[in-house]
Amino acid sequence: MGDKKRIYLFDTTLRDGEQSPGVSLNVEEKLEIAGQLARLGVDVIEAGFPIASPGDFAAVKTIAENIKGPVIAGLCRATRGDIDRTWEAVKGAESPRIHTFLATSDIHLKYKLQKSREEVLLQAVEAVKYARRFCSDVEFSAEDASRSDLDFLAQVIEAVIEAGAGVVNLPDTVGYAVPEEYGYFIRSVMERVPNIDRAIVSVHCHNDLGMAVANSLAAICNGARQVECAVNGIGERAGNASLEEIIMALYTRQAFYDKEININYNEIYRSSRLVSSLTGMEVQANKAIVGKNAFLHESGIHQDGVLKERSTYEIMSPELIGISSSNLVLGKHSGRHAFKERLEELGYRLGDEELEKAFLDFKELADKKKEVTNDDLEALVKDKVWAIPERFTLNYLQICSGTSIVPTATVKLAIEKMVFEAASTGDGPVDAACHAVDKITDIYGKMHEFKINAVSSGKDALGEVISRIEIGGKIYNGRGLSTDIIEASVKSYINAINKYYYEKHRAMA
Ligand SMILES: CC(=O)SCCNC(=O)CCNC(=O)[C@H](O)C(C)(C)COP(=O)(O)OP(=O)(O)OC[C@H]1O[C@@H](n2cnc3c(N)ncnc32)[C@H](O)[C@@H]1OP(=O)(O)O
Ligand SMILES: CC(C)C(=O)C(=O)O
Numbered sequence: 001m002g003d004k005k006r007i008y009l010f011d012t013t014l015r016d017g018e019q020s021p022g023v024s025l026n027v028e029e030k031l032e033i034a035g036q037l038a039r040l041g042v043d044v045i046e047a048g049f050p051i052a053s054p055g056d057f058a059a060v061k062t063i064a065e066n067i068k069g070p071v072i073a074g075l076c077r078a079t080r081g082d083i084d085r086t087w088e089a090v091k092g093a094e095s096p097r098i099h100t101f102l103a104t105s106d107i108h109l110k111y112k113l114q115k116s117r118e119e120v121l122l123q124a125v126e127a128v129k130y131a132r133r134f135c136s137d138v139e140f141s142a143e144d145a146s147r148s149d150l151d152f153l154a155q156v157i158e159a160v161i162e163a164g165a166g167v168v169n170l171p172d173t174v175g176y177a178v179p180e181e182y183g184y185f186i187r188s189v190m191e192r193v194p195n196i197d198r199a200i201v202s203v204h205c206h207n208d209l210g211m212a213v214a215n216s217l218a219a220i221c222n223g224a225r226q227v228e229c230a231v232n233g234i235g236e237r238a239g240n241a242s243l244e245e246i247i248m249a250l251y252t253r254q255a256f257y258d259k260e261i262n263i264n265y266n267e268i269y270r271s272s273r274l275v276s277s278l279t280g281m282e283v284q285a286n287k288a289i290v291g292k293n294a295f296l297h298e299s300g301i302h303q304d305g306v307l308k309e310r311s312t313y314e315i316m317s318p319e320l321i322g323i324s325s326s327n328l329v330l331g332k333h334s335g336r337h338a339f340k341e342r343l344e345e346l347g348y349r350l351g352d353e354e355l356e357k358a359f360l361d362f363k364e365l366a367d368k369k370k371e372v373t374n375d376d377l378e379a380l381v382k383d384k385v386w387a388i389p390e391r392f393t394l395n396y397l398q399i400c401s402g403t404s405i406v407p408t409a410t411v412k413l414a415i416e417k418m419v420f421e422a423a424s425t426g427d428g429p430v431d432a433a434c435h436a437v438d439k440i441t442d443i444y445g446k447m448h449e450f451k452i453n454a455v456s457s458g459k460d461a462l463g464e465v466i467s468r469i470e471i472g473g474k475i476y477n478g479r480g481l482s483t484d485i486i487e488a489s490v491k492s493y494i495n496a497i498n499k500y501y502y503e504k505h506r507a508m509a
Contacts, residue, residue, distance in 0.1 A: 175208025183218030270347030
């Protein structure tokens with residue numbers, strides 16, 4: 001089983017992370033994130049749950065066929081149909097893994113699976129044996145392990161290792177455990193399973209009590225060698241253990257943990273920015289490692305200390321995780337080299353054509369603003385990263401609104417070089433404009449969430465609108481940018497409609 005000090009990082013941003021309410025990534029977005037995870041150097045990428053939908057299947061297959069380096073895993077229930085579909089999706093990978101799971105806690109057995117312990121034991125073993133027919137790398141997860149009866153859990157784990165599972169995962173599925181208890185739990189399972197040395201023990205912790213990272217680290221201290229986590233800690237409910245926090249805890253406190261990981265530290269910040277912009281899930285300012293405030297010092301005594309010696313108040317260097325300490329100010333006199341370099345520092349690698357378009361947008365903005373900040377730049381290029389072929393583009397918008405009139409909007413959209421016009425009323429100016437868009441596109445979206453962010457400060461600030469629109473039962477994230485908030489909102493709505501159109505027509509092609 002190799003060096004016992006080596007900890008394997010299993011990233012589930014694209015599977016459990018995508019289970020965050022409201023997040024839905026398309027194939028291109030998932031591929032982009034998977035590429036960044038490979039640059040970061042994670043050991044395993046869990047690319048999705050192939051049986052869940054044709055889109056998820058396509059994403060896992062595309063990642064498996066295109067991303068080299070990490071193991072590519074697909075998750076499946078303990079059934080033949082799920083396993084077949086997962087193997088179809090991952091088999092093109094350099095190193096494929098089938099990850100199958102079945103709950104072991106009495107609560108799940110009684111209410112959800114409605115099966116006896118004997119039936120579950122048999123099903124787990126059969127699933128692993130069946131998966132091993134296709135793939136030499138099989139992981140088994142005992143869902144809700146931390147609330148399972150220890151003797152029964154140990155029996156299942158021993159049996160699935162005997163059946164061929166090389167990785168056995170003991171998740172804290174509902175984030176119920178606390179660190180001392182979870183560490184002891186991992187040790188106790190390992191002591192009870194006689195063949196445990198034939199497998200790698202993995203952990204997968206949820207953050208319901210805010211302890212996912214602490215629990216994962218406690219498990220590592222007690223013998224776990226694979227840790228499942230997600231960029232920015234996204235995931236079902238309160239999320240998963242945060243990948244960047246685990247990495248930096250192991251690095252910064254190496255003398256305490258005495259473990260080894262194989263990661264490109266300076267890709268951490270880029271990974272965080274990319275996941276945040278593609279999922280639309282903002283990182284809270286005080287989030288450890290990657291939050292906006294994580295390396296800022298506000299109070300005089302701290303500033304004085306840092307000026308005299310950084311280590312007085314900094315336990316990590318921002319440069320290590322890829323946060324720029326660049327002293328280049330970007331403005332209207334900047335050229336393509338500085339522009340491209342700053343974008344790469346922020347995690348955006350654009351193709352030549354997209355880069356040129358972004359550069360022209362940057363120059364346009366630099367004409368209006370003295371200094372273009374990193375936030376402005378990100379706002380400009382997110383559009384290019386999120387880029388999909390746009391069927392509908394906003395050509396003209398006129399709003400008539402006030403305190404005592406019914407808001408009315410006139411919209412013109414360009415569709416394949418032709419321009420179509422419609423007018424509508426609504427509950428407000430944005431609502432009126434979206435109704436007018438619906439009339440032209442014949443696609444009817446329902447607004448679920450609508451967030452306006454001022455990208456930078458001042459009267460010339462760019463406004464960014466992120467919306468979550470439901471179309472045909474699925475949520476699409478839309479994004480629009482303008483110095484005019486209503487225009488940004490309408491652009492965001494049209495962006496979501498374009499995503500829906502693109503997905504629908506690509507599936508039919
Ligand atoms: C802890 C976790 O994160 S687990 C992963 C969660 N991820 C997902 O659920 C992915 C998205 N899910 C989906 O798209 C759908 O739920 C599907 C396609 C997987 C299944 O859809 P449906 O067939 O309509 O079933 P539905 O989701 O309503 O119910 C789940 C069924 O799977 C069963 N099941 C649950 N877990 C397992 C398992 N590990 N192995 C086998 N069967 C299971 C349930 O008992 C239930 O069976 P029943 O229909 O006989 O009662
Ligand atoms: C299926 C497993 C790995 C899981 O996501 C959980 O238990 O939370």
